[in-house]
Amino acid sequence: MSNERSKSSTGARAATMNLHLSIASFIAMLALWIGLTGSGLWAPIVDPMFLPSPLGVAQTFWKLCMTGYQGNTLLHHFLISLARFGVAFAFCIVVGVPVGLLMGMHGGVRAVLDPPIEITRPIPKLALLPLFIIWFGIGELSKAIVIIAALFPMMTISAMQAVRSVSLRKIQAAQSLGATPAVIFRRVLLPASLPGIFTGIRVSIGIGVTMLVGAEMVATNDGIAWMALTAADFMLTDVVLVGVLIMALLGYSLDRLFRLLEAKLVHWSGKD
Known part of the structure; x- marks a missing residue:
């Protein structure tokens, strides 16, 4: 019991320290941004047109x-991009x-x-667009397919490798107890594969947001990525950064x- 309490206490301290480090990292990035741009407190080091x-x-x-x-609300642009990404991702x-x-x-x-x-x-995949x-x-189907083409192989392979990495001894133990193939899948293979599947899904999120930018490069007039791309043509760096930050926050x-x-x-997971 004392060992379990000690492990729990150590884990809680480590989690708190990691949280503090994450907050400190964010503050450091924000401080660097303020330092380079001045933020009205002093002369900017970098021209505001660029940053x-x-x-x-x-x-x-x-x-x-x-x-x-460009005639649409920011919420409209966000929801359009979210729908494009969400359909392909789902x-x-x-x-x-x-x-x-x-x-x-x-x-x-x-x-x-x-x-x-x-x-x-x-x-x-952008070369295939x-x-x-x-x-x-030029409708929504081609935009969804370019995202699907990038994410589908990654999720498929991660799920396949997760199943293949399951210990054969676990399967044999279940078989020796008379488990049917359906029970083995539900009680052994799927639970053991879930960590690898979730890893593949999480990696796919960043790639999917990147592909969203490519999907909104052509034949559209709305979306967060489209907003950022068109704003860049007019050197509206502040609008570009708003779009980039929204996509980063989405991911x-x-x-x-x-x-x-x-x-x-x-x-x-991790408790074996």
Whole structure:
């Protein structure tokens, strides 16, 4: 009992220290930004045209909230981008993860699907965007497909590798107890694979946000990434930074969400 209390106390202290370090890291970045831009307190080291101050970016954000950008509200641009990302991301989770699990459990499925996935995975997906537009038109479908094309192989492979890394002894132990294949999957394979699956999902979030920028480069007139890209053409650096920070916040929030889900669903991870 005393050992458990000691471990719990040590873990709590480590978590508190990590939180303090994270806050200190954020404050240091903000201080560097203020130091380079002056923020109205002293002459800026960097021209505001290239790097606006945090206060200037905050004022621009508020202005965009009030007046919008190019005829649409900031909320409209955000929701459009969120919908584009969310549809593609959800498709990859709902379809890609089960496909990866099947590939990990069945050699025949892996033999059929692994070659096309591995061959297409290294291809830069943004280079395929013009081809997707030719095939699927200039609407939302081509934008979703370019994001799916980048995330689907990653989630599939991470799920496949997670299954294949499950200890064979665990499976044999379940079989010796008379467990059916369905029970083995539900009680052994899936729980043991979840940490690897969540890792693949979290890595995919950052790549998905990056691909969102590429998806909104062509044939659209709304979206956060589109707002930032068009603002860059007019050297509106403050608007660009607002867009970049919103996308960064989107990616960070989704990552935190899946961390919480992982902690809730995979609470045994690291406790063997």
